[in-house]
Amino acid sequence: MFELSQEHEDFRKVVRDFAEKEVAPHIADWDRASHFPTDLVPKMGELGLFGLVVPEQFGGSAAPGQGDFTSLCVAIEELGRVDQSIGITLSAGVGLGINPILTYGSDEQKARYLPDLVAGRALAGFGLTEPEAGSDAGATKTRAGRDEDEWVINGAKAFITNSGTDITSVVTVTARTGTNENGTAQISAIMVPAGTPGFTVEPPYHKLGWHVSDTHGLTFEDCRVPAGNLLGEQGEGFKQFLKTLDDGRVAISALALGCAQACLEMATDYAGTRMAFGRPIGVNQGVSFQLADLAVMVEAARLLTYKAAWLKDELAEGRRSVREVKHAAAIAKLHSTEAAVTATRIATQVFGGNGFMEEYPVARFYRDAKILEIGEGTSEVQRMLIARGLGLPQA
Structure with a gap:
């Protein structure tokens, strides 16, 4: 069965430290100004975030023919825990920008574009x-x-x-x-x-x-x-983008997981310090039970996300089937994104009036979460794919 290795957990600490030092102090201003921080992208490249699934010959860190997709999901989760926009910049930069070139490109196309994309000197859409x-x-x-x-x-x-x-x-x-x-x-x-x-x-x-x-x-x-x-x-473009979306759904699940985890942490901290009627609001079951439910959703999202990522890595080694990965990706994406939307609603409610104020990050997460249920395949599409994976008759 799958589990995150010590190397993955060590890598998580590195990315979390980066996100808290390079993103967290600036993100409110960037969000307010709708500013894309171009100078942050090369820093992400220097950390190796764009090259996790790319072979060393193009500047990446993956062994030939292999890629540690699980590490990419760890990085997306940790960036998404601080800000969803930065998380999707990495997710799309790799999944939609780099991966199609890496998977289907000619040697000349790979040599032309991948080194700059991996280094964060360039982005692709x-x-x-x-x-x-x-x-x-x-x-x-x-x-x-x-x-x-x-x-x-x-x-x-x-x-x-x-x-x-x-x-x-x-x-x-x-x-x-x-x-x-x-x-x-x-x-x-x-x-x-x-x-x-x-x-x-x-x-x-x-x-x-x-x-x-x-x-x-x-x-x-x-x-x-x-x-x-x-x-x-x-004529192969249809097959190409279906494969691209399969991978992207796991990445979006990781992004949603980061959102839900952030909301759980913020709401739990707030419930432990916000006083009402002479005691912390977390004492009240109306609050504590919501946070308990949220903790369950986050844990389920984590397990589903990293199971799907593990299956993707196993597929690269020839030990799993495409069908298994597609099914797991749809399940992870559906649950994690809907959990993230619920998490932002719960966190905003726990914060009360403060949750409606832009100076509190929960407001930003609340705005950011809804698109998770839409991009890389809507929740309705995921349910269709899951039903198909069950072998149910199709229209």
């Missing part, structure tokens, strides 16, 4: 979601046609993380490149370097939460890139 194609990603309308030795891309993407920073180097975009024999859209993935003519990064969204995370819409108008920018094989 993954353009999948569109204004009319979210959960139904197969409804992609962005198109890419061949014109001799170039792809010409036209369309739009929505809600793309790490796509418009000063250090964004490339965005991998899914696009229709033809029609399959059965009449379905042929989807391919194409790499579009930042600054390419015809590639426009729209103004940042005014979001409910994740104020420190970089998120933009993207438009492509006769955007031309070399034919060699195709990622993997033509």
Whole structure:
């Protein structure tokens, strides 16, 4: 059975120390100003956070053909415990930026992009979601046609993380490149370097939460890139992004776990010191029972998250099946994200009026949590996948 090794726990302490020293003192100001801290990314790179699943030949720390996905989840959890925006910057930077290139890229593509991405000198995005194609990603309308030795891309993407920073180097975009024999859209993935003519990064969204995370819409108008920018094989984009999302769901589960853990810690501390009617409010069962329930949710989220991460690492070693990982990822993502949303509600309630004030971190976590139930597959999609994993008939 799985368990975190002493090396993982030692690594947790390193990341927690980094988050508390480099993020915690500044995050309220960054959040208030919706400021993306570009200078923090190289520091995360120096710590090795972007290279945990990347082979040493590209600057990472993983053995050839292997990657310690569990360590990545530890890092995301600990960053997310201090701030969710910084946690998603790492999660998306690796899962959506680095992993598609690492998994499907050519030797030339890997050599060109991975060293800077691993070092934190650059970030990459993954353009999948569109204004009319979210959960139904197969409804992609962005198109890419061949014109001799170039792809010409036209369309739009929505809600793309790490796509418009000063250090964004490339965005991998899914696009229709033809029609399959059965009449379905042929989807391919194409790499579009930042600054390419015809590639426009729209103004940042005014979001409910994740104020420190970089998120933009993207438009492509006769955007031309070399034919060699195709990622993997033509027509394989649908399979590629499904695999990418499977991994991302475990990472989002770790991010949600960090959120729930932070809320449990803050609310427990507050309940032990906030006085009402001459005694700490934690004495009251109305408060203590809620925190007890929250502790159970957090512990379950931790076990589900790290079981899924462990299975992912076992899969890399050939000891588990893709089906097992997909099922565990959906379960972990569903429970952890819904637990995180509940955790923020409980913590805000324990803080009372103070919980509604922005100077208390619980308010930021409350705003940040809801997107966890939406991104990387909604809760409804996770329930569909879990039901499918049970072998139930499908429509």
